[in-house]
Amino acid sequence: MAELTRADVEHLSRLARIDLSDVELDRMVGELGVILESVATVQQAPTDGVEAMSHPLPLANVARPDEVRASLTPQEALSGAPEVDEQRFSVPRILDQD
Amino acid sequence: MPLIRSSAAELANLMATGEASSVEITRASLDRIAEVDGEVHAFLHVDAEGALAQAAEVDRRRAAGEELHALAGVPIAVKDVVVTRGLPTTAGSRILEGWVPPYDATLVTRLREAGLPILGKTNMDEFAMGSSTEHSAYGPTRNPWDLGRIPGGSGGGSAACLAAYEAPLAIGTDTGGSIRQPASVTGTVGAKPTYGGVSRYGLIAMASSLDQAGPCTRTVLDAALLHSLIGGHDRMDSTSLDAPVPPVVEAANRADVSGMRIGIVKELTGEGFQPGVQKRFEEAVQHLVDAGAEIVQVSCPSFRYALAAYYLVMPSEVSSNLAKFDAMRYGLRVLPEGIDDPSAEQVMAATRDAGFGDEVKRRIILGTYALSSGYYDAYYGSAQKVRTLIADDFARAFEVADVLVSPTSPTTAFPFGDKMSDPLSMYMQDIATIPANLAGVPGLSLPSGLADEDGLPAGFQILAPAMKDERMYAVGSALEKRLHAAWGGPLLARVPSLVKEA
Secondary structure (H helix, E strand, C coil): CCCCCCCHHHHHHHHHHCCCCCCHHHHHHHHHHHHHHHHHHHHCCCCCCCCCCCCCCCCCCCCCCCCCCCCCCCCHHHCCCEEECCCCCCCCCCCCCC | CHHHHHHHHHHHHHHHHCCHHHHHHHHHHHHHHHHHHHHHHHHHHCCHHHHHHHHHHHHHHHHHCCCEEEEEEEEEEEEECCCCCEECCCCCCCHCCCCCCCCCCHHHHHHHHHHCCCCEEEECCHHHCCCCCCCCCCCCCEEECCEEECCCCCCCCHHHHHHHCCCEEEECCCCCCCCCCHHHHHEEEEEEEECCCCCCCEEECCCCCCCCCCEEEECCHHHHHHHHEEECCCCCCCCCCCCCCCCCCHHHHCCCCCEEEEEEEECCCCCCCCCCCCCCHHHHHHHHCCCCCEEEEEEEEEHHHHHHHHHHHHHHHHHHHHHHCCCCCCCCCCCHHHHHEEEEEHHHHHHHHHHHCCHHHHHHHHHHHCCCCCCCCCHHHHHHHHHHHEEEEEEHHHCCCCCEEEEEECCCEECCCCCCCCCHHHHHHHCCCCCHHHHCCEEEEEEEEECCCCCCCEEEEEECCCCCHHHHHHHHHHHHHHHHHCCCHHHHHHHCCCCCCC
């Protein structure tokens, strides 16, 4: 199994959009290493030819009748937003600055 | 008996015969909360006004001769991972501090329609990740049996409020044991229904293929009554079972185990279990034999991989489910320091660092790793195959046994701080409860007594095949009857009063 490095954890935290501090990164490298070593034991299980199970129920696509129902009002949908502009969520810029 | 010590079924009788009103009962719970919750800290939010309004409405409907649900007027506490319209819902996280949901979870709609006053929201490990409530952003809940010890987790608040007589009923959720392990260490009852038995609509998801809501109570019959109320098909949850709720109340009332085959799982007993917990377990098994059950020994060899598979499947789903906390539509928004005009992505990363606690971050990062290209087959893929092996082990065991039993948690309640620096030792708390979540089968925990070495509650777990939930209620109820007879009353009669003598 590949050893998890500090650079790996930093990369993963960027993928997960969590801006970890240096202190957190240092701590997490060690903690995750121990946990990964433990969970890697799944690779010792006799899984040759075993099907993967993603879900406890053998469900195929589930559909319901396409009926109009009551839903949230715009005001309700916006009620928890950090910032609102009229009937819209107000968000920081999404494009790079030039 | 004072109202707060009565079971939900007893309270329902008192209301039916006119000996007590829902307002009196609800007020008694609220008074008790005011009296002891400063120490216990089971609640993150108490809604006295809303609960009393619902209670008054039920009393009015009863006086008008309306037909009411059996539990109408019995107050209930709801775990803070379940969304409640108009009541703050945080899931124990800073990232949702102050959020007031604009809608109800389906199970909450059912509680409201049946007329159960909602007392408030109970404390929990952040996003239900933990076994002690020490991962709550709002401080831990304390175990009423010993205020220096954990009440279990993640649903420590729901279990502790029952043990402290603050509420007769509570709602929990169980992804790897979060209903059953807190029940075990607080001397209360908790049941995880078959996966899909209770709607997940309105549960803030941790791991969607494992999460299941269920009843937390002080008696097996109360658990069956509440299970019956919140269970059943919901078209708002596509994984909800389109089948009748199993006859759990009838089974709890009959309490008949004669001729039942009780399987003891070799891998979930003995080594690794605290001696006092193991001893109470063995005595409980003897009670079931005395009640006419037959004991069989079963082996589930793949269970040894369950914890490892769980800590890959669950974090993988966590990393996906918690991506919605992006600081844009609800919850916390934190601007990164030292950056003028930050981008949405920078705001999201700063918010998630400030808003999530350590355990949540660990699991998101672990899941992100397990799902990474190059590692996917070795980790997530292998874990999914182990899941099949575990389901196969259950299927084989249920060919020779009607139910499987084990101690619920390997230990009694541990002191605060004991396992916080060692995540793996915390994860071991759920060693006996996790297999049921991976396979989707139902499980129930009830008290088996106090461990000799520390005088703290131990739990007895009963697992049944999928959609045969009634079997665990039959066994649980039969065992509870015999244990109460042996103890001269319920175990909780011995919990400290929590009120200082004047």
